[in-house]
Amino acid sequence: MALEHAILVSLLEKPGSGYELARRFDRSIGYFWTATHQQIYRVLKRMESEGVLDVREVPQQGRPDKKEYSVAAPGRAALSGWLHEPIEPESLRHDLAVKIRGAAFDDPAALVDEVERHLEVHRARLAHYLSGELRDFTGPDAPAPLDAGQELQHVVLRGGIAYERMTVAWLDDVLATLHTLGRTSPSA
Amino acid sequence: MALEHAILVSLLEKPGSGYELARRFDRSIGYFWTATHQQIYRVLKRMESEGVLDVREVPQQGRPDKKEYSVAAPGRAALSGWLHEPIEPESLRHDLAVKIRGAAFDDPAALVDEVERHLEVHRARLAHYLSGELRDFTGPDAPAPLDAGQELQHVVLRGGIAYERMTVAWLDDVLATLHTLGRTSPSA
């Protein structure tokens, strides 16, 4: 299960509670692996019972206490094992592409709003990634020589940026195609 | 469930058996939605019992008989309904990116083989998509004026091509980064 490994990586980068992990999965590591808080809590509990994580009750002032998880030695070993074993190149699950092909059997023009909405989301994500890159890696406030971990985080972020740029360009292409179809064959 | 909708689209494009669908999910529609034959058979059975699909026993010579599924009127309506309701922009599930970030806590150089393997797979997919594009849409044997359905299939394929090109370029970037790290910090 890749969620386990994503949690191990995130906790190695910085120990934290289920709640904090859930928020990291809304940004940072969540850009390429999503999870809800319920899933995270359930998996944390299992990982702790398996001995790959340590827990520590942390009293807080001004907010409820939390359980801070960190990676135990067997967890590090498990991650290392996973890193050395080959994985399948990922395959896409892209609903919008299914919709676009499905539009041939309905009204293609009805998809315009939907595509425009997705376009806005991807433009926003791109802007968000670019500002993060400037802040953490390429801007004047970024650490001068990046260490290995930062270089790796940066190359992953560059992947996210490339993905969003590509998606924005493609959705523009989709919109142009829909408009052309609307002009030549006004299927009612 | 998007698998249902992918099946509806595929069966509208051309009726077929579970086995045939499973093979389409290895190419064509499978480029942006994956499914195993078990999942397909199970969902087909449910969709038929719900009345969204029709079945027809088709005797064949030279091979076992098959059940050919096609979309019934309620299935068309269900697809149309789905096309008109907004969906969430997809989020990625990218194991390799998790691995790359995890490499900071292990030996980054150990990932080189893995990344090269993925690179080969994506180069091959790109070549495959490009030859498909030439055959079906842009080559001399392609239908001269494309109809709406073909234009939509083509724009989806262009998305696949853009995705694979982007991925190949990014994996090159990852490799270069791993090599730089190997030179500057030979972590044992």
Added chain:
DNA sequence: GCTTTCTATGCAACTAGTTGCATAGACAAG
């Protein structure tokens, strides 16, 4: 005749992920 390959369909058990709901401490606004 035996094995392999391709077509064709399916069950059972499991793992992963989603949705809806519930609880509770602490603070801020009205």
Added chain:
DNA sequence: CTTGTCTATGCAACTAGTTGCATAGAAAGC
């Protein structure tokens, strides 16, 4: 002093997807 928001954790029920196995017809190769 109630309502809303943010932090924090969790259960129960469900849906989706994977893995392993099983069966069987028909052709091809040996």
